[in-house]
Amino acid sequence: MCIYPGETSTMPDTTERRSFHSYEYLCIKRFQEDVLAKQENTNEETYELWSFVKKLLETMKDLHVSKASGLQGIFWKFRFDKRIATDLWYLAVALDKCPHTLLEFLKFELTKDKCHLGTPLSRYLSRHQFQEIHLDGIFKFYDRSSLPLEIFKCDTVEVLSLKSNSLTSLPPDIGRLTNLRVLCLTDNCLQNASIPFTLTFCKNLTHLYLDNNLLDALPGFLLSMPQLDTVYRHGNHNYFKSTFMWYHSDIHARIRSTSTRDEVLRKQKKLHQPSRLQDLAVQSVIASKENFFEPGLFPGPLVDYIAREYNQYHVCHYCNSAEPLDRSGYKVFTFKTPYLGNTCVPFQHWACSYQCAEDIERPAHAEQRSDSAQLELAYAAYISEVQCTGRPRNQRRKRGKCALM
Numbered sequence: 502m503c504i505y506p507g508e509t510s511t512m513p514d515t516t517e518r519r520s521f522h523s524y525e526y527l528c529i530k531r532f533q534e535d536v537l538a539k540q541e542n543t544n545e546e547t548y549e550l551w552s553f554v555k556k557l558l559e560t561m562k563d564l565h566v567s568k569a570s571g572l573q574g575i576f577w578k579f580r581f582d583k584r585i586a587t588d589l590w591y592l593a594v595a596l597d598k599c600p601h602t603l604l605e606f607l608k609f610e611l612t613k614d615k616c617h618l619g620t621p622l623s624r625y626l627s628r629h630q631f632q633e634i635h636l637d638g639i640f641k642f643y644d645r646s647s648l649p650l651e652i653f654k655c656d657t658v659e660v661l662s663l664k665s666n667s668l669t670s671l672p673p674d675i676g677r678l679t680n681l682r683v684l685c686l687t688d689n690c691l692q693n694a695s696i697p698f699t700l701t702f703c704k705n706l707t708h709l710y711l712d713n714n715l716l717d718a719l720p721g722f723l724l725s726m727p728q729l730d731t732v733y734r735h736g737n738h739n740y741f742k743s744t745f746m747w748y749h750s751d752i753h754a755r756i757r758s759t760s761t762r763d764e765v766l767r768k769q770k771k772l773h774q775p776s777r778l779q780d781l782a783v784q785s786v787i788a789s790k791e792n793f794f795e796p797g798l799f800p801g802p803l804v805d806y807i808a809r810e811y812n813q814y815h816v817c818h819y820c821n822s823a824e825p826l827d828r829s830g831y832k833v834f835t836f837k838t839p840y841l842g843n844t845c846v847p848f849q850h851w852a853c854s855y856q857c858a859e860d861i862e863r864p865a866h867a868e869q870r871s872d873s874a875q876l877e878l879a880y881a882a883y884i885s886e887v888q889c890t891g892r893p894r895n896q897r898r899k900r901g902k903c904a905l906m
């Protein structure tokens with residue numbers, strides 16, 4: 502869909518693989534803030550910056566030649582003249598890396614008397630149909646900002662990188678990205694419950710990076726994603742280590758109650774506040790574990806509402822009941838032996854009752870014992886072979902091949 506009509510000759514080749522970068526996002530975010538400030542008459546001055554940048558770019562007859570002579574240099578000149586604020590480093594990078602795109606964006610956005618649907622960011626993403634989004638390090642430590650949900654509506658995205666953002670949760674909207682192949686969440690503050698089940702809706706996801714987070718096990722639903730080829734989990738070691746304490750324990754030790762004082766408060770509140778029909782409907786959609794992002798299933802605003810409410814519920818791994826977050830339940834730890842090249846990996850599931858917890862744990866425990874017995878047999882056979890021949894089978898083969906040559 503063409504969002505910016507009338508733009509043709511100066512456009513870069515849009516058939517090439519396109520990536521959306523942090524500096525572009527920061528520019529558009531700042532632009533949005535300045536538009537808002539202007540609408541609220543709180544800061545007229547900052548908005549004028551963008552008209553200035555547009556004029557600057559328009560005066561460059563050939564942006565390729567101008568770029569060679571140093572658009573960044575011009576930026577720094579105006580920076581030192583105090584016509585551009587000190588914190589706009591990302592504008593300097595955008596002037597250098599994508600002057601055409603920036604000019605095209607400003608030409609359209611600064612056109613008066615036009616009714617623009619959505620946000621500037623959604624228009625920008627929709628126009629360029631990016632295959633890769635790299636938003637690494639866009640939030641500072643303790644920054645309360647949340648990820649822009651517009652990026653999850655960009656359904657052409659195959660690679661999404663959100664490294665080093667101090668993220669404490671991943672929006673359920675991740676499930677909208679049906680073409681996603683690689684998701685990089687390295688260096689964040691994610692815990693087990695902060696990765697939503699909707700990730701399983703990404704049927705093409707093969708590479709998941711969860712290294713350097715605060716996970717004490719991998720989310721149990723990853724076991725129902727057979728297309729996953731690689732799951733990076735390094736850097737969660739201290740947390741995983743504490744979970745491995747239960748490797749040799751019996752079933753009951755691996756089921757941990759999550760009862761909280763909040764539940765008593767919730768029950769007291771409920772006496773005066775019955776559930777709304779709307780909430781009950783959302784609860785049942787979430788409990789179905791069906792992909793509610795599927796086009797045509799629900800109207801758009803309703804999908805947005807379900808996605809907004811999604812993180813307010815736990816879903817039982819066994820019976821699929823969806824329960825409010827403050828309701829008590831059980832954390833269940835299971836071990837998969839082996840899992841994607843690792844000898845043994847712990848997983849965590851949520852169960853609504855002790856019975857459900859046992860029904861998850863018993864078959865998983867039996868499978869773990871059977872798989873680890875097979876691994877031990879294979880390992881014993883390997884040791885015995887090495888002791889007899891002095892080298893493992895694969896090395897012997899290589900030597901044999903060399904001898905034949």
Ligand SMILES: [Zn+2]
Nearest residue numbers: 817820853857
């Ligand atoms: Zn249950």
